[in-house]
Amino acid sequence: MAGVTSPDGADGKVADAVVGHWVDRLAPRGLRPYLRLARIDRPIGWWLLLLPCWWSAALAALAGHKPFPDPAHLLLFLIGAIAMRGAGSTYNDIADRDLDAQVERTRSRPLPSGQVKTRSAAIFLVMQALVGLAVLLQFNATAIWVGMASLLPVAIYPFMKRVMSMPQAVLGLAFSWGALMGWVAAFGTLGAPALALYVGAFAWIVGYDTIYAVQDIEDDEIAGIRSSARLFGRGLKPAIGLCYAISAVAIATAAALAGAGPVGFVGVALFATHLGWQVFRLKPGDGRGALLLFRSNRDAGLILFAGLSADALWQAPF
Structure with missing residues (x-):
């Protein structure tokens, strides 16, 4: 597992970025702060946004008796996840630039460290959002409207850490939206498997983002930033365990509703x-x-996707 850079940001790097990433080695120096603003040097974020989309596409393949998820949809979701994760991160950093300056892990980010001006970040945000819109417009009308609805939780999330004790719940509402998108992109309507998957993805996200928030507990207390890690306190591990148990049960329910067989449920079991x-x-x-545990959720999500996709291939009529 790759490490992280030093937290001082003196070299322009961000504290929790992957060491030796191509952004730091190959990108033109003038572009590096913007790529860091979009979290290109921390790919775990777009993976975690992408995976519920891919799970949903795999469930749609199962329900539609297809041998594999639609490859064009998988590619569009990949491009859209990278663009919208970048846009969301840029928006979040604009909203949080004063708070980020008070937290050791985040004070080296491009805005609080002065590498990028707020106006330039706003322009960059619009550019990324336009890429995401171009991707969304490739889907059917229902999927476009469902995708547009995701902007509400995205818009309010950065401000929730100031007013609610569990802002991870709002992040869960936003990051789990892909659980709906794969299904509606395939069928043009929402279905029970997609809704159950949304519940499972939501609980998964609250769990893993609580693990992520463990890094900042002390600084968050000083800065007055709220998080589920602070809320759960001594009950941290049981609370995360409960989130993960709900996730596993809901995703197993979604798989059953979509017609998954033994191979799919092996994937769910390995995920759990x-x-x-x-x-x-x-x-x-x-x-x-x-x-490191937070980052490992990419592997957990890929295991589930592989299991559901393998089951679709196993069950497909040839």
């Missing part, structure tokens, strides 16, 4: 096992370990 392993390994005082 990975989540249990995360809870077992979590140490509330270990910020670096929490970051």
Whole structure:
């Protein structure tokens, strides 16, 4: 697992970015702050936004008796996830630039460190959003409207850490939206499997983002930033375990409703096992370990996607 850079930001790098990323080695120096603003040097974010889309596309393949998820949809979701994660991160950093300056892990980000001006960040935000819109317009009308509705939780999320004790719930509403998109892109309507998957993705996101928030508990208390990690306190591990249990049950329900067979449920079981392993390994005082566990959710999500996709291929009529 790759490490992280030093937290001082003296080299222009961001504290929790992947060491040796191509952004730091190959990108033109003038573009690096913008790529960091879009979190290109921290790809885990777009992976976690993308995976519910891919899960939903795999469920749609199962329900539609297709041998695999629509490749064009998978590619569009990939492009859209990278663009919209970048836009969301830029928006979040504009809203949080004063708070970020008070937290060790975030004060090296491009805006609080002065590498990018707020006006330039706003222009960059619009450019990324336009890419996301271009992707969304490739889908059917219902999918376009469903996708547009995701902007509400995205818009309010940065401000929730100031007013509610569990802002991770709002992030869950936004980041799990892809669980609806794969299904509606395939069928032009929402269905029970997609709704159950949305619940499962929501609980998964609240769980993993609580692990992520473990890194900042002390600084968040000083800055007055609220988080589920602070809310759960000594009950942190049981609370994350409960989130992950709800996620596994809801996703298993979604798989059953979509007609999954044994191969799909093996994927669900391996996904659930990975989540249990995360809870077992979590140490509330270990910020670096929490970051590595948070990042491991990409692997958990890919395991689930592989299981559902393999089941679609196994069951497909040839």
